[in-house]
Amino acid sequence: MRRYSAFAIAREAARYHTGWERAWASPEPKKKYDVIIVGAGGHGLATAYYLGKNFGITNVAVLEKGWLGGGNTGRNTTIIRSNYLQDPSAAIYEKARSLYETMSQDLNYNVMFSPRGVIMLAQTHHEVRGYLRTAHANALQGVETQFIGPEKVKELVPIINIDGPRYPVLGGLWQPRGGTARHDAVAWGYARACSAMGMDIIQKCEVTGVRRDGDKVVGVDTTKGAIDCDKLGIVVAGHSGVMAEMSGFRLPIESLALQALVSEPIKPCMDVVVMANTVHGYMSQSDKGEMVIGGGTDGFNNYTQRGSFHHVEETVRALIETFPMISRLKMLRQWGGIVDMTGDRSPIISKTPVDGIFVNCGWGTGGFKAIPGSGWAMAELMAKGYSPLANEFGMNRFAEGRFIDESVAAGVAH
Amino acid sequence: MLTLQCPYCGVMADETELSAGGEAHLKRFGPGSSDAEFETYMFMRENPKGVHFERWRHANGCGKWFHAARCTTTLEVFGTYSAQVSEPPQDIKDAITAKRPGWAWREFA
Numbered sequence: 460m461r462r463y464s465a466f467a468i469a470r471e472a473a474r475y476h477t478g479w480e481r482a483w484a485s486p487e488p489k490k491k492y493d494v495i496i497v498g499a500g501g502h503g504l505a506t507a508y509y510l511g512k513n514f515g516i517t518n519v520a521v522l523e524k525g526w527l528g529g530g531n532t533g534r535n536t537t538i539i540r541s542n543y544l545q546d547p548s549a550a551i552y553e554k555a556r557s558l559y560e561t562m563s564q565d566l567n568y569n570v571m572f573s574p575r576g577v578i579m580l581a582q583t584h585h586e587v588r589g590y591l592r593t594a595h596a597n598a599l600q601g602v603e604t605q606f607i608g609p610e611k612v613k614e615l616v617p618i619i620n621i622d623g624p625r626y627p628v629l630g631g632l633w634q635p636r637g638g639t640a641r642h643d644a645v646a647w648g649y650a651r652a653c654s655a656m657g658m659d660i661i662q663k664c665e666v667t668g669v670r671r672d673g674d675k676v677v678g679v680d681t682t683k684g685a686i687d688c689d690k691l692g693i694v695v696a697g698h699s700g701v702m703a704e705m706s707g708f709r710l711p712i713e714s715l716a717l718q719a720l721v722s723e724p725i726k727p728c729m730d731v732v733v734m735a736n737t738v739h740g741y742m743s744q745s746d747k748g749e750m751v752i753g754g755g756t757d758g759f760n761n762y763t764q765r766g767s768f769h770h771v772e773e774t775v776r777a778l779i780e781t782f783p784m785i786s787r788l789k790m791l792r793q794w795g796g797i798v799d800m801t802g803d804r805s806p807i808i809s810k811t812p813v814d815g816i817f818v819n820c821g822w823g824t825g826g827f828k829a830i831p832g833s834g835w836a837m838a839e840l841m842a843k844g845y846s847p848l849a850n851e852f853g854m855n856r857f858a859e860g861r862f863i864d865e866s867v868a869a870g871v872a873h
Numbered sequence: 874m875l876t877l878q879c880p881y882c883g884v885m886a887d888e889t890e891l892s893a894g895g896e897a898h899l900k901r902f903g904p905g906s907s908d909a910e911f912e913t914y915m916f917m918r919e920n921p922k923g924v925h926f927e928r929w930r931h932a933n934g935c936g937k938w939f940h941a942a943r944c945t946t947t948l949e950v951f952g953t954y955s956a957q958v959s960e961p962p963q964d965i966k967d968a969i970t971a972k973r974p975g976w977a978w979r980e981f982a
Contacts, residue, residue, distance in 0.1 A: 699920075700919075700920030700921070700922075701920075701922050709913075709917045710917075710920070711912075711916035711917050711918065712918065712920055713895075713920050714945075757893075758892065758893035759875070759893040759927060759943075760896075760925055760927070760945045761948070762922050762945045762946045763945075763946065763947075763948060767874055767875065767888055768874060769874065769888065769889050801916075802915070857912050857915070857916040858908055858909065858912040
């Protein structure tokens with residue numbers, strides 16, 4: 460892999476940009492790998508990357524039925540934060556956030572991480588109490604957040620209307636080190652680094668079956684033939700239920716459609732990320748000037764990657780009171796992704812009833828921010844059989860009643 | 874927008890008039906059941922890419938609960954039926970088979 464640098468740009472400029480090589484190779488699958496990861500989204504590629512970087516396991520294939528980063532990795536609203544209430548969540552999301560800070564240097568790929576700060580608005584007295592509690596919990600967890608009053612919110616976000624009447628801004632949970640990153644660059648950067656370590660990233664290769672020898676996994680059947688493996692990592696977000704059924708176990712997961720939309724590009728007007736959980740809406744401004752707005756999930760199982768229009772209407776209707784200026788914006792695009800929701804709204808990073816199969820799923824509506832931490836924990840679990848970061852996220856927690864209940868703790872918009 | 878016909882009042886109801894109630898035909902396990910049975914009842918869910926059975930409530934209408942058979946990939950509705958049954962009636966099963974040959978009813982846990 461040739462490194463990207465200012466020197467490389469100058470060199471290529473001098474020879475009409477003929478020397479740029481492909482960022483990652485597109486090989487045909489081998490007969491056998493030590494580890495197969497199903498799903499070349501952010502989480503799957505990060506898992507492969509840390510398997511190689513932290514544990515020296517590089518005989519790895521990452522299989523992707525579509526194209527790299529074409530699922531939820533390219534469909535989210537790119538928000539990165541770690542202000543969670545429960546200790547296990549704060550630990551893994553803070554690990555991820557801190558890895559984002561150096562990711563561009565680590566991968567030699569510009570992921571455009573922008574630690575612009577994230578505010579979660581408190582618009583009811585219940586939320587004020589909830590976020591005060593979260594701020595105290597974060598102080599104990601070593602996550603830098605603070606509860607700020609409405610005047611400070613107005614200072615940080617001049618376009619906001621804090622007076623209500625229906626949704627007054629009573630304060631906010633402010634995480635100055637949160638922010639955004641370019642989502643597809645995260646997948647591309649990991650893919651390039653994995654390819655450079657000798658891993659095979661195989662796109663347009665759908666897994667059609669999982670082959671077992673008794674209780675142990677021995678390989679997968681794909682649209683490009685059978686491939687053997689010692690360990691299998693299932694990192695497929697919305698399709699986790701489908702893969703689990705192929706593997707012969709069940710997951711406490713339902714797949715729903717979550718939507719987002721962007722406006723026409725406008726001049727810079729908001730340089731932080733604002734989340735309003737009472738009204739299920741969150742907004743930031745992209746580098747292109749578009750206002751990026753995330754909405755709520757549909758209430759019913761759905762694999763269609765689009766959502767019901769009335770959710771867009773509800774989100775925008777509520778946000779207009781808080782941001783009156785967006786009432787005149789035209790919306791350019793709307794899209795949906797299939798999110799995998801667990802009963803307690805926390806992810807599953809776990810061994811499974813089948814020996815050698817590991818799952819990383821259930822990130823629901825908030826997986827992008829967790830990509831590096833999730834890959835770090837999943838790689839450790841697959842290599843060593845134990846990971847302190849992943850330990851609390853086992854799928855047995857539902858049987859044991861040991862929930863990591865962020866659905867109550869963090870509100871709906873993760 | 875998803876549109877379902879309420880089998881009780883006959884109204885073709887838009888999604889905004891309904892509220893989704895999750896997977897249908899769950900077998901209930903209460904006190905005295907094993908941990909595994911209770912976990913299955915509480916948390917494990919069928920999550921098929923295809924034919925799915927759900928509970929819905931005509932919340933902003935007659936207020937009654939009913940069942941719907943639906944495809945999760947195409948959003949096609951095969952039919953709605955009474956909430957007072959533990960598996961879909963034969964005409965719903967036939968309607969699904971007509972559109973999804975090879976489909977089979979399975980015991981839901």
